Amino acid sequence: MSVKASATSVMSEDYVNVARTKGLKERRILINYVGRNALIPIVPSFIVALGGMLGGSIFTETIFGYPGLGFFFGRAVGMRDFVLIQGLLLLTTIAVIFLNLIADFVYSKIDPRIKLS
16 A cells, blocks of 8 residues: 555545644644554555565575675575574564564554553
């Protein structure tokens, strides 16, 4: 789901129409009402996409010869270096977990209904 599609669906909500009827400035409506609520479904999908980029980097770095994690992971699989494979999988797993933790914090700041305890 794109930001534009999310913002378009939020713009037709009743609370946005009520804010316009109250006479609030359009900038305040766009930032406080539309912006925050349009970002709610975008944040988790963006973080999942970042995790997918970590996994997809194996193909890109192997094809273009970039010396990154994906390149070394492909070499380790080819050379059957199990210790390096385990280390890279652990590093990738920690990165994905860390990204999900960041997504939870950002999500709790955007959505006032979500409380971290």
